[in-house]
Amino acid sequence: MLDPLPIALAAIATLTVVLVSTVKGTGWEPTEDISDEIVERRANSLPETGFPEPGNRAIGAGGGGGGAIPAGGEGGEGELEEGGSGGSGPGDIPEDEVEYFEVEFAKQGETVELANDEPILEQGEDQGWDLPYACRQGQCVSCAGRIADGPSEDFVEHDNQQMLDENELDDGYTLTCVAYPRDSFTIETGEAP
Numbered sequence: 457m458l459d460p461l462p463i464a465l466a467a468i469a470t471l472t473v474v475l476v477s478t479v480k481g482t483g484w485e486p487t488e489d490i491s492d493e494i495v496e497r498r499a500n501s502l503p504e505t506g507f508p509e510p511g512n513r514a515i516g517a518g519g520g521g522g523g524a525i526p527a528g529g530e531g532g533e534g535e536l537e538e539g540g541s542g543g544s545g546p547g548d549i550p551e552d553e554v555e556y557f558e559v560e561f562a563k564q565g566e567t568v569e570l571a572n573d574e575p576i577l578e579q580g581e582d583q584g585w586d587l588p589y590a591c592r593q594g595q596c597v598s599c600a601g602r603i604a605d606g607p608s609e610d611f612v613e614h615d616n617q618q619m620l621d622e623n624e625l626d627d628g629y630t631l632t633c634v635a636y637p638r639d640s641f642t643i644e645t646g647e648a649p
């Protein structure tokens with residue numbers, strides 16, 4: 457005859473082991489969840505440290521690719537080619553449309569005809585006069601002169617002069633290296649504001 461008590465104790469012990477094993481087994485799962493959370497936190501922090509965001513990539517792609525630069529590049533080439541032959545400046549005047557104006561050089565005591573497609577300085581030098589200059593780019597005042605007849609820009613067009621302010625222009629001052637005649641006038645060379 458079997459004693460039921462040991463059998464019952466054995467069954468209880470077996471169930472206890474199974475339960476403990478099950479509990480321990482499920483105890484590892486939260487570890488994976490924590491890892492995912494850490495990875496997610498890192499991922500969220502990356503854009504804030506300068507990692508390119510989708511928006512930034514889009515800007516880069518738009519500026520670098522898109523139509524902007526290729527289109528601008530083509531335009532730039534065209535401008536450069538034309539600029540090389542005087543394309544976009546006030547001297548860009550077709551040969552058959554060039555006009556001439558009588559300009560009196562007060563200090564030289566002569567009146568000459570100046571074309572409207574060349575700077576005053578160059579045309580004065582063509583006369584053999586030793587006129588003052590330095591940069592020849594409108595970035596100093598070495599070549600400055602004064603038009604006695606009124607505001608200089610009523611008589612000349614400057615090609616990107618960067619030195620004279622509105623008052624000086626209104627007083628008749630001009631930078632002869634970048635000044636293209638647009639009317640007849642009298643000029644005193646070697647006169648800076």
Ligand code: FES
Nearest residue numbers: 590592596599633
């Ligand atoms: S030479 Fe420098 S502005 Fe004319």
